Amino acid sequence: MYKIIKKNSQTNLKNIYLHSISHRNIILSFYKYFFVIDPKKLLNLIKLKLENKNILGRIYISEEGINALISVPIIQYKYIKHFFKRINKKTKRMYINYTIENKKIAFWDLRITIKKQIVSSKIKDFYFHQRNRGIYLNALLVNKYFFDPDYIFLDMRNSYEYEIGHFSNAITVPAKTFREQLEKLPEYLKIYKNKKIVMYCTGGIRCEKSTALLKYYGFSNVYHIYGGILSYIKQVKKYNLSNYFKGKIFVFDARLSEKITDDVLSQCINCKKYTDRTHINCFNNFCHRLFIQCRTCSIKLNSCCCLKCKKILYK
Ligand SMILES: [Zn+2]
Ligand SMILES: [Zn+2]
Structure with a gap:
């Protein structure tokens, strides 16, 4: 006892x-x-x-x-x-x-x-293609290829992640979800087929799939940043390298974002002015859209995404 x-x-x-x-x-x-x-x-x-x-x-x-x-x-x-x-x-x-x-x-x-898959995508049996992923890049190589016109940087995150921070030369496939992005990818990148593609995401996991998919569609020069933006930022600090990632990174917890540089890349959804504020959901719960809004517009619209949503709430 x-x-x-x-x-x-x-x-x-x-x-x-x-x-x-x-x-x-x-x-x-x-x-x-x-x-x-x-x-x-x-x-x-x-x-x-x-x-x-x-x-x-x-x-x-x-x-x-x-x-x-x-x-x-x-x-x-x-x-x-x-x-x-x-x-x-x-x-x-x-x-x-x-x-x-x-x-x-x-x-x-x-x-x-x-879960059925650890990252959601429509591609079946992806585990078997998985081994066919792209070539890993460390921060040193990322910085080297950053200025090389033969290389295209492709952001594989969602639009709301891209809009608050990204590599300044990176393009993105406009889509609401990763699944939608993967579907659009081959068509969207057609014009870059002879280029070398450098893909990146937050921690690297999404690119394990997207690079494999791209190779499956016949792209031969496919790279991705090892450990994603998070690892890149760490290496940049550790080895005192130049940092080409600007703005904030979106994180999937209560913090919502983490500041990497002071650059403000995000714009107010309403007046298009640059603003440092974090994402909010539309105050109209039936809409619940995720967006960025400046203080002035937020007061004017009672934290709704548009006039229509405000009118629904405040009839
Ligand atoms: Zn505004
Ligand atoms: Zn709304």
């Missing part, structure tokens, strides 16, 4: 300690394509390891691999990193992106879900 009480109080102390430093978390993001024989079994294993450790965020598991964005207390960081590197032979040398969390809370709970 004594032992149990002692153990409990130890756990309590540990929890109190964890809470007291919970403002110092590390956000880990990583993914790996590998064949998961039993996704449910992997889910249970991860649940067992991560529960009651103040770990928050999202983890997707599918037969084609794992994709995770989690916030981890600093003292757990190494343990968690090693745990994920040991779940499969293929994850042993997996690249793990990490950033120190801002003061704002990034997530409020932990959700581990089994």
Whole structure:
């Protein structure tokens, strides 16, 4: 009996300690394509390891691999990193992106879900084409090709991510979702077939698919930035290189965006003036459109995206 009480109080102390430093978390993001024989079994294993450790965020598991964005207390960081590197032979040398969390809370709970694919796209059996992905580029090579007219930089993120920050020479395929973008890709890039294509996204995962798709459609010179923008920014800082990514990056947690440079690339949806404000959803819940709006227009339209939405709310 004594032992149990002692153990409990130890756990309590540990929890109190964890809470007291919970403002110092590390956000880990990583993914790996590998064949998961039993996704449910992997889910249970991860649940067992991560529960009651103040770990928050999202983890997707599918037969084609794992994709995770989690916030981890600093003292757990190494343990968690090693745990994920040991779940499969293929994850042993997996690249793990990490950033120190801002003061704002990034997530409020932990959700581990089994999905059909770890990145949604319509292409079936993509796991098998996956090995056909493009050539990885580090920051040094990215900067070298940045000024080379033979290379085209292609942003593979959504429009709302592109509009607040991107490589200044990058083009984008206008689309609302990654799926739609993939569908449009071959047609859109037809005129660049003889060019060398450098693709990038936030953490690199989307380009594992998009580069493979492009090669499938007969493009032969396809590259992508290893570890995405996040890794590029890290390397630029570490090796004191020039940074050609301007503005902010959109992050998929409560922070919404992370400032990389002071350049303001985003424009107000209504008056088209440049504004540093973050995305908001239209105040009209039936519309709920995600957009950027300057302060003046926001006051004028009561945080609605347009006059029509305002009229619906304030008849
Ligand atoms: Zn405006
Ligand atoms: Zn609206």
